[in-house]
Amino acid sequence: MDNQSIKQPILEIRNLKTWFPIKRGIMARTAGYVKAVDGISMHLYKGETLGLVGESGCGKTTLGRTLLRLEKPQKGKILFYGKNLLDLKRKKLQEMRKRIQMIFQDPLTSLNPRMNVLDIVTEGLVEYKIIEGNNEAHAKRLMKEVGLDENSIYRYPHEFSGGQRQRISIARSISLKPDLLVCDEPVSALDVSVQAQIINLLLDLRDSYNLSYIFISHDISIVSNIANRIAVMYLGKIVEQGPASDIINNPMHPYTKALINAVPTPGIYKKKKIVLKGETPSPSSPPPGCHFHTRCPEVMDICKNIEPQESKTGMRQVWCHLYR
Amino acid sequence: MSKKLLEIDKLTVSFETDEGVFKAVDDVSFHVKNNETVGLVGESGCGKSVTALSILRLIPSPAGRIEKGRIIFGGKDLLKLDIREMKEIRGNAISMIFQEPAAALSPLHKIGQQMIEGLMLHKNISKKTAWNIAESWLKKVSIPDAGERMFSYPYQLSGGMQQRVIIAMALMLTPDLVIADEPTTALDVTTQAQVFELIKELRQSHTSILLITHDIGVIWEMCDRAVVMYASRIAEEGNINDIFSKPAHPYTKGLLKSVPKLSTETERLMPIHGYVPSPFNYPSGCYFRDRCPQAFDRCKKETPRLVDLGNGHKTACFLV
Ligand SMILES: Nc1ncnc2c1ncn2[C@@H]1O[C@H](COP(=O)(O)OP(=O)(O)OP(=O)(O)O)[C@@H](O)[C@H]1O
Ligand SMILES: Nc1ncnc2c1ncn2[C@@H]1O[C@H](COP(=O)(O)OP(=O)(O)O)[C@@H](O)[C@H]1O
Ligand code: SF4
Ligand code: SF4
Ligand SMILES: [Mg+2]
Ligand SMILES: [Mg+2]
Numbered sequence: 001m002d003n004q005s006i007k008q009p010i011l012e013i014r015n016l017k018t019w020f021p022i023k024r025g026i027m028a029r030t031a032g033y034v035k036a037v038d039g040i041s042m043h044l045y046k047g048e049t050l051g052l053v054g055e056s057g058c059g060k061t062t063l064g065r066t067l068l069r070l071e072k073p074q075k076g077k078i079l080f081y082g083k084n085l086l087d088l089k090r091k092k093l094q095e096m097r098k099r100i101q102m103i104f105q106d107p108l109t110s111l112n113p114r115m116n117v118l119d120i121v122t123e124g125l126v127e128y129k130i131i132e133g134n135n136e137a138h139a140k141r142l143m144k145e146v147g148l149d150e151n152s153i154y155r156y157p158h159e160f161s162g163g164q165r166q167r168i169s170i171a172r173s174i175s176l177k178p179d180l181l182v183c184d185e186p187v188s189a190l191d192v193s194v195q196a197q198i199i200n201l202l203l204d205l206r207d208s209y210n211l212s213y214i215f216i217s218h219d220i221s222i223v224s225n226i227a228n229r230i231a232v233m234y235l236g237k238i239v240e241q242g243p244a245s246d247i248i249n250n251p252m253h254p255y256t257k258a259l260i261n262a263v264p265t266p267g268i269y270k271k272k273k274i275v276l277k278g279e280t281p282s283p284s285s286p287p288p289g290c291h292f293h294t295r296c297p298e299v300m301d302i303c304k305n306i307e308p309q310e311s312k313t314g315m316r317q318v319w320c321h322l323y324r
Numbered sequence: 325m326s327k328k329l330l331e332i333d334k335l336t337v338s339f340e341t342d343e344g345v346f347k348a349v350d351d352v353s354f355h356v357k358n359n360e361t362v363g364l365v366g367e368s369g370c371g372k373s374v375t376a377l378s379i380l381r382l383i384p385s386p387a388g389r390i391e392k393g394r395i396i397f398g399g400k401d402l403l404k405l406d407i408r409e410m411k412e413i414r415g416n417a418i419s420m421i422f423q424e425p426a427a428a429l430s431p432l433h434k435i436g437q438q439m440i441e442g443l444m445l446h447k448n449i450s451k452k453t454a455w456n457i458a459e460s461w462l463k464k465v466s467i468p469d470a471g472e473r474m475f476s477y478p479y480q481l482s483g484g485m486q487q488r489v490i491i492a493m494a495l496m497l498t499p500d501l502v503i504a505d506e507p508t509t510a511l512d513v514t515t516q517a518q519v520f521e522l523i524k525e526l527r528q529s530h531t532s533i534l535l536i537t538h539d540i541g542v543i544w545e546m547c548d549r550a551v552v553m554y555a556s557r558i559a560e561e562g563n564i565n566d567i568f569s570k571p572a573h574p575y576t577k578g579l580l581k582s583v584p585k586l587s588t589e590t591e592r593l594m595p596i597h598g599y600v601p602s603p604f605n606y607p608s609g610c611y612f613r614d615r616c617p618q619a620f621d622r623c624k625k626e627t628p629r630l631v632d633l634g635n636g637h638k639t640a641c642f643l644v
Contacts, residue, residue: 049590055512055513055514055515056512161599161600163599164599191367191368191538191599191600192367192538192539192540192579192582192583193367193578193579193582193595193596193600193615194595194596194599194600195582195584195595196582196583196584196593196594196595196596197595197597199584199593200592200593200595203590203592218512218513219513219584220513220586221584221585221586221587222584224584224586224587224588225584225585225587225590225591225593226590227590228590244588244590245588245589248586248587248588249588258514258517259513259514260586261517262513262514262516262517263513263541263586264539264541264542264544264545265541265544265585265586266540266541266544266568266580266583266585267544267568267569273517273521274517275514275517275518275521276514276517276518277466277518278468279482279484279485279515280482280512280514295514
């Protein structure tokens, strides 16, 4: 992927903002906003995996849902193959939607309990009139693709284990041969011994389908095993992004450093523990200046009032006053 | 060698459900010594929480039943105590920290009120003294504005803060043993790091800890010794260095290999194949048999017993 810079990205997000209004009082007056996604820009190339890391409530899921137009953004552009998804009318959007799919943390709630696996995995194919209903051959092919028993297509979601259910939702998501798969915490609800199976499956499918992934997780160690590039989010904003190996080997932003330091690593005694003080502030009232300043071990005076701008070196971007 | 504070001996716990009766904990034995932190590690459903609840005799009845075994704590068999004696143990000698902070706090009462109740009951002190002790513990667990927080309701605190309140409540009773059941699973990574620092401080104060987790990385960071459970039974037990540098059981080996570690490359991982079976579908013989890369004939027919490899390192596998 050396000549990436001359290729056009398949996805480009520009200054995206998804805010949720906070309603108060009998008149349901808007009293403010939860700025779940607050000015995010990023891009993704064909066949690439972008890992999106951050703690609970920082806006990862909202960003993913906005990409699928399940949330309506306030502002910004989502360019998919150069076309702004936010400008598309229904028919064109429908066509584009086919090419972007999403899988979720809890496969049980995202799979319809009253549908059998055959219908679940071929639902999209039927909807887009690629096949007629009850097509066993397609269902079996998809099951095989994700490592499940072809003969279980007439069973229902509750008859499968968590890991198997996640395979079913992956089978459904690849059925339309999408270009982009948004994976929202796809292994967080799974047993440890099964997580690695799902990661491997995603790696294999990326190669065989030439898929691009946005891989969302709160666990930077899982992300590091699948992402080519990593973006770290804190309170609605990206604080650092760049090639995965650079981020892991040489984190620049104090928050990224803390995230990496917090990973318990068997066999290695940490020289220095970074323990952040305090709590993540609420995204409805983020602190002024750098959002991270209330917890940052390296906070300076300037951080309390002035929001850090992007500093860029090569493929690496960081938003922190330490790198002006 | 320090003395055994808690000894669990051949504990078997069964549950009766619509689908039938099954053993959630099957012939489990291990111990916790004075000043020791022991990790109980295993995947979801393997019986960790049921083991912990058995120690405090909190197994929901009549669905659950302790079928056999002894739980010796401070020389007494907890399974033989009457309700009053057991209450005394729960308040004074053993404290438990649960995974879901919300479940352990009453939503209707202020934090301070909830904290002093236990203190007054078990320590026989005045309300004022109890209030002061409680407030000082909130400070110790780094709750900002502790004095004001005493008047907050649980919903006014974040999950991380609630968990710290619960830790404070567990510690202020100065127990001999703290059982922490996945105390950080519901928390963010950076909050988890904070809670671990607290628990490490606890180790300094000579409290014994039984730390339950599904994350083997946590065991490495926090514990002196580990007990590895798989499908209601113990697979391996030993001190941290033995478990991590020379794991003996194929399950422990598989777990250590499959856990995603910080990596600068996107390489295929090395998972354990197959899935954790449901307790109604455990295979005959060794429960790990249909996922074990080294299984052989005997594993089908017999149940492996824990064998001592020396230095307290034990494993239940026919390969040794
Ligand atoms: N429909 C909604 N209405 C109002 N606020 C919302 C809505 N959806 C999300 N939020 C808020 O937006 C913020 C970001 O939420 P989001 O679900 O994107 O976080 P996340 O990073 O996915 O967190 P987690 O790791 O817990 O899944 C949170 O404060 C959340 O409470
Ligand atoms: N109250 C209950 N009724 C029926 N089954 C239960 C109950 N509590 C736990 N179990 C079952 O016992 C087994 C062990 O559970 P548990 O100890 O909670 O596992 P974990 O190791 O995840 O803590 C599981 O199969 C679980 O479903
Ligand atoms: S800008 Fe300041 S407060 Fe923010 S991360 Fe950098 S040093 Fe810390
Ligand atoms: S007893 Fe047999 S099946 Fe069980 S872990 Fe050992 S080799 Fe594997
Ligand atoms: Mg989310
Ligand atoms: Mg449990």
